[in-house]
Amino acid sequence: MGKIEGIRVKNYRVLKNVVFGKLWNTQKVAPLTPLTAVIGKNGVGKSSLFDAFGFLADCLKLGVEEACDARGRGGFQRIRSQGSKEPIEFEICYRQDSRTRPITYELAIDSDNSRRPYVSSERLRQRRRGQRYGRPFSFLIMEDGKGVAWKGDAHAPVEASGSELDKLREIGSEESADREEVELEDKRRLGIATLGALKQHPRMSSFRNFVEGWYLSYFAPNTARGLPLAGPQRHLSVHGDNLGNVVQFMERRHPRRFKGILQRISERVPGIHNIDTDRSPDGRLLLRFNDKGFQDPFYAQQVSDGTLKLFAYLLLLEDPSPPPFICVEEPENGLYHKLLETLAREMRDHAPKTQVLVTTHQPYFVDALSPNETWILEKGADGFAAIRRASDDPIVESMVNEGLPLGSLWYGDYLD
Ligand SMILES: Nc1ncnc2c1ncn2[C@@H]1O[C@H](COP(=O)(O)OP(=O)(O)OP(=O)(O)O)[C@@H](O)[C@H]1O
Ligand SMILES: [Mg+2]
Known part of the structure; x- marks a missing residue:
């Protein structure tokens, strides 16, 4: 069963640049846990984070233009972080199972001259077999609807630095039977939606199926x-x-x-x-x-x-x-407080079959969690969201080790 190890969200509402969990270039960070909770004051971006996942799933299903308008999002201009002229970007690191190497999916959405959103770039990468360090190699690079894909288990022969287009040209000089040029009919659709439907691209299919299965x-x-x-x-x-x-x-x-x-x-x-x-x-x-x-x-x-x-x-x-992957916003609403610890345990017990992400305002729910399962969203000095893991604070870690429940520490202002 696939698992999300981490995600970076850029220019999505209040999430101007937030890294949640582990990415390919943050090896020392622990991946997201099977049960993960996000806490924080009103207006810090919990619903926005929840919706970032929903938006990604909608982009796959509906295409980016419809996704921007769906679920009352109000269109590209409304969901791009205020003041930003850059594309909305996602980088998601996922692992199909414990035996496979993690795959990184990157997506950038920009608006064109007529202010309509389109996929400006899209990329999938993975380290080669036996490769422990360094940049993962791409097996899909798309820009403005055009790009290159590598079939089966093959990768780009080089992982060059420089602009995306340069990379494409460099790679274009290499000939390989596994390499194919691709061009999409519609720049508002994701490449993985089309290519992930083909048998030749098993890794893309598995990622597509994974996102399609989110609840x-x-x-x-x-x-x-x-x-x-x-x-x-x-x-x-x-x-x-x-x-x-x-x-x-x-x-x-x-x-x-x-x-x-x-x-x-x-x-x-x-x-x-x-x-x-x-x-x-x-x-x-x-x-x-x-x-x-x-x-x-x-x-x-x-x-x-x-x-x-x-x-x-x-x-x-x-x-x-x-x-x-299941996301639930504020599962506590309408539940008796003594049921919340039970619900948290129940959710955790269903891992590793299902990864669960919840947002919550309820200390009783957090009482059942460990510091590495709990993330705190807050507003940074620039007014945009910042996120940290409760386990990053050694005082919190040691108090929990001494037997204090995490929710009570939150209540006592140790997490704010
Ligand atoms: N395009 C945007 N750029 C920057 N900030 C935005 C944008 N759209 C909304 N916001 C801000 O994002 C915040 C809303 O965040 P969100 O709804 O995710 O909060 P929350 O943590 O779920 O709060 P609550 O606990 O009240 O549900 C608000 O402060 C809002 O002003
Ligand atoms: Mg909310």
Whole structure:
């Protein structure tokens, strides 16, 4: 299962230049942990970081122009850091599994003369087999929709310095059967979206599939209360509106695992001792919660927000083929504070199958975390975001080693 080791975000809203985790040229930094939490005051950029991942996934799916407008982002000019004339840039370091060498994906988005966003450059690189140090070698270099790609496991023969175009020319002089010139029909689409669909480019396909599999939760209890048409569905949608369909899928296809989830939920939510589905006369699905204290069951429409939410998260984590990466903003909303440590543990226990990134304002959630899992966003002197890892502070590390929970240190202003 793929893992994100780190990401650099440049010129994306308040994230003018933020490095979160490990990149190819920061060997001493530890990669992001399977469970990572980001904390920080209002307006420091937590939602922006969450949305940076969403934006990347949307760029792949929709192309960059549509992605800039999607989800109320308001277009390229609104999302580029104020005052900046440079492209929006991402550099993401990911590892397919522990046996493969990390791959770095770089993407730059700029606006053209008619102020429409386009992909100004895109690159994939990886160290060669046996190469421990130095620059990784490219296997995709694209500029303004044109570039070179190397098939299979091949790389560029040189990793030259200088401008991107110079590199292209230099590499253009080398002839190899694995090298191909590529030109995209549409400069607003990502090269990996097109090339990642081809068998000749297995590394691009695996990266494309990885990003396509990300799950960014926009769970809204009220949407989950809707009455979907009956029919089993494998995965929970981002808004959770097919919760009942996933329940039906789990009930039919994974009855034992489903029983385990219900067991865990009933241990956590007082009163609930059974959850199943029922069908309305017009073929809609009803999610039925049996409460110990009451004779008649409750339906999703009547059950509390927190119960529904916890249920949805556990169901998501227990997905038999879970997303490789799950982002959740403020999972604490609507949950009883004593459930938060449990939720944090539950999320961590599902690693290494799924990497989880959360943003939170809740010390009880952070109590369950270690300093290397916790990142603090703050506003730098220039008004833009800066990020650091709680474990970078030796005082915090030693206090946690002495047994003080991290959330209480945060509460006591040791993390601010
Ligand atoms: N294009 C931009 N350039 C610079 N800053 C921006 C841009 N767009 C938004 N911002 C700033 O980014 C900040 C919003 O950050 P964000 O919503 O990510 O904060 P947050 O940490 O999620 O806060 P909260 O805890 O309140 O949810 C605001 O201070 C806003 O002024
Ligand atoms: Mg926010």
